[in-house]
Amino acid sequence: MIAISGRGGLVGWHLRTVLYSEGRSWQDVDLRQTVATTTDLADVETAIHVAGISRGSDHDVREGNVELARRFVAALDAGGARPRRVVYADTGMRGTSPYTEGKARAREVLSAAAARWGADFVDVVIQNVFGEHGTPYHNGVALTFCHRIARGEQPSVDSDDVRTFVHAQDVAEALAGMIDQAELDRRGTRMTVPELAGRITALADVYRRGEIPAFESRFDRDLFNTYRSYAFAVSPVHRLTSAMDERGAFTELVRAHGSAGQTGISTTLPGITRGDHFHRRKIERFVVVQGEARIVLRRVLTDERQVIDVTGEQPVAVDIPTLWAHAITNTGASPLVTAFWTNELFDPARPDTHQETA
Missing domain, CATH: 3.40.50.720 (NAD(P)-binding Rossmann-like Domain)
Known part of the structure; x- marks a missing residue:
């Protein structure tokens, strides 16, 4: 000890x-x-x-x-x-x-x-x-x-x-x-x-x-x-701008200047929660593109929390702070579609993902 x-x-x-x-x-x-x-x-x-x-x-x-x-x-x-x-x-x-x-x-x-x-x-x-x-x-x-x-x-x-x-x-x-x-x-x-x-x-x-x-x-x-x-602490979300025309809309999720990165999309069934872990170094961005969700964050080893409700109707980017446990729950009635981006490629030998309930 x-x-x-x-x-x-x-x-x-x-x-x-x-x-x-x-x-x-x-x-x-x-x-x-x-x-x-x-x-x-x-x-x-x-x-x-x-x-x-x-x-x-x-x-x-x-x-x-x-x-x-x-x-x-x-x-x-x-x-x-x-x-x-x-x-x-x-x-x-x-x-x-x-x-x-x-x-x-x-x-x-x-x-x-x-x-x-x-x-x-x-x-x-x-x-x-x-x-x-x-x-x-x-x-x-x-x-x-x-x-x-x-x-x-x-x-x-x-x-x-x-x-x-x-x-x-x-x-x-x-x-x-x-x-x-x-x-x-x-x-x-x-x-x-x-x-x-x-x-x-x-x-x-x-x-x-x-x-x-x-x-x-x-x-x-x-x-x-x-x-x-x-x-x-000042502004936990980034508003995203969509370009609209007769075909529909285009929304840029991440613009990374000279950074390596990895992007993925997940689907989550109603009532299901993903996450419940934290990162020590990794930068991670969440963007809900379809459905409704609640993102819960808790600073590790404290009771300090942030709760952010998001929807695909008005996409925003939420960048997860390091050393905060985080989870995303589908709060809607239909499947949730979420885009995830991290600033580094996933390394199974050093995943920088530590299990912890948000």
């Missing part, structure tokens, strides 16, 4: 979705308690400390990060844990700021505990994490840019710094031991803050037309999926 702290943060949630998709069990350790609880943690083999404090007074930030590490260790001791692997979500930053000092001292606390337990200590260095459903103005400039652009606002660029940006799913895989530090570093992308703002703006400009932008790299895809998590 795995014990983790920081379940509610950006990295903590992404870590839990990765563990969940891999069928691995974990125990959340609540660090809000000033006294260690007696939760049974004897089966813990890996302890992952993600929780941290980056906002507050100098004292709160410096001492708060140390205290969180101490509480994590105390909770493990109280629960009878003797992990064989202790993992720390570190920033890799060095210096004398309250934050870097606090994180450095927290590292010492965890390293000492690992030595006492006879465990391997793994320091996973992460910087400038971005990903779906982070908190703008808190979890990093990329998320603030996505939040503002999705709402039609201009991103405020006040730095020319060159930074390395890494997606939260990659960070989660590193913390879970699925990839090593070298691979995590390889997946990072270096660019200036103005370049990042320009990249998100370019992706958003194409997507506002209901079209799928070109992806030059994994980074573009992950940045686009991050942007979509904010855009979906």
Whole structure:
């Protein structure tokens, strides 16, 4: 079993979705308690400390990060844990700021505990994490840019710094031991803050037309999926335009710029539901072209839901956000015809389809 702290943060949630998709069990350790609880943690083999404090007074930030590490260790001791692997979500930053000092001292606390337990200590260095459903103005400039652009606002660029940006799913895989530090570093992308703002703006400009932008790299895809998590909250459907003449109508379902993709059509009998799964990386579009249906979406590991009723009489495109369980049910009296598009060819060895009820 795995014990983790920081379940509610950006990295903590992404870590839990990765563990969940891999069928691995974990125990959340609540660090809000000033006294260690007696939760049974004897089966813990890996302890992952993600929780941290980056906002507050100098004292709160410096001492708060140390205290969180101490509480994590105390909770493990109280629960009878003797992990064989202790993992720390570190920033890799060095210096004398309250934050870097606090994180450095927290590292010492965890390293000492690992030595006492006879465990391997793994320091996973992460910087400038971005990903779906982070908190703008808190979890990093990329998320603030996505939040503002999705709402039609201009991103405020006040730095020319060159930074390395890494997606939260990659960070989660590193913390879970699925990839090593070298691979995590390889997946990072270096660019200036103005370049990042320009990249998100370019992706958003194409997507506002209901079209799928070109992806030059994994980074573009992950940045686009991050942007979509904010855009979906603002407008979950894309209206489709039909060209009418004496022959009938023509409706374009997907316009993908330079992207690989796969398109299929399904028929669904009345009352039948398809789906009930989620994707970690894949972009998927639903368009009902005949009949009536209800699309239900639920953010993984939460009760946050969206319900969208659609009809073939007025086709719309619904792009399924990553890390949301989704299902489509035929709510009409006749067979439902739905067109599906994904941005990648189906790979049976790596389907990126994880069963979960919406």
